[in-house]
Structure formats: structure tokens, C-alpha cells
Amino acid sequence: MYIKTYKTEKHFMVAACDKELIGQTLKNEKCEMKINASFYQGEEATEEVLEDLLMQATTANLVGKKAVACAVKCEIVDPDSVIYFDDTPHALYFTL
Template identity: 30%
Template sequence: MLLRERETPEGLLVSVCDSDCIGETYTDGGVSLDVTEDFYGGDEAETVDEDTVVESLTRATVANIVGEESVSVAIDAGLVDEAAVLEVGGTLHAQLLWLR
């Protein structure tokens, strides 16, 4: 999984995706999900394990999560409700927002 963290004026923005999702565009009807290198990858992104993803998502203010493995990690850790996960063009997508 690829993990990228950015500090913003609103807090920590975390993006996580399955490595094979980078560069893909998923569509379903009028919904389109672009998994761009600029947002999910780049020099700041790291290849990480499940524990690192969970730790980062726990610290995030907001997170975008794409791919079956990445979303499953968030669900299994109790950070994302499975009922709130979207399936877009054959992949999974979830967003996480902590109100602190």
C-alpha cells in the first residue's frame, strides 16, 4: 500500500491506496475516481504495511482510501464503517473525517 501524509491548515491529510491503483481511473455511471500520482504517490509516498496505515489513519484529520486492500485495513481496524464504502468501477473507495 502507498501512504502519503500532508500537513494542511485544517490538519493532517492522509491518502492511502493499493499500489496497483496508481494511474487508474475508475468510473461508474456519472462518478469518476482518478487515482493520480500527484495525490496518492510522488516522492512523499511510502510503501507501508497494515500497522503503519492504521497508525496514520488514526492521526489523520481527513483521509482518502482507495483499493480493496487499503479499504479493508481501515474497516478491519474499525476506522471505516463498511456500509459507508463506495464501489466505483470495480474498486473500493472510502473517506475518513475525524471531528476533533
């Protein structure tokens, strides 16, 4: 999977997606989402790296079965809050 991080003074965001999704446009009954390389395609990383980054994140944007499953496993994403585009899961995580 690809992982890209973004830092500001107060926040640390992790964007992660399964590699095969880069460049695709995913749809559901309400909207569509383009998986832009410029946003998601950072470094190739393992699930262990993503887990570590998610535990530090204040925000996360995750697309794909592997990326979302990792966030569910870490218990930062409730599986009931995952939405689907076609059969691809997407999850957002925020801390307040």
C-alpha cells in the same frame, strides 16, 4: 500500498491506495475518479504503518481493497459507507 500524508496547522490527512491502482481511472454509474500519483504515491508501506497513521488522522482518502479493508479493520470506516468504482472500494474519513 502507497501512503502519502498531508499536514496543516489543524489537520492530518492520510491518502492511501493499493499500488496497482496508480494511474488508473475508475468509474461508477455517477462519476469517475483518476488515481493520481501526485496525490497518492508517497511511500510504500505496510498495513501496520497505515493503521498507525489512520489512528492519528483527522481526514483520510482511501482507494483499493487493501487500503479500505485496513480502515474498516481499524473501525474508522463503516463498511456501509464505502462506495465502489468498478469493483474497487473507495472511502473517505473525516473528524469534526
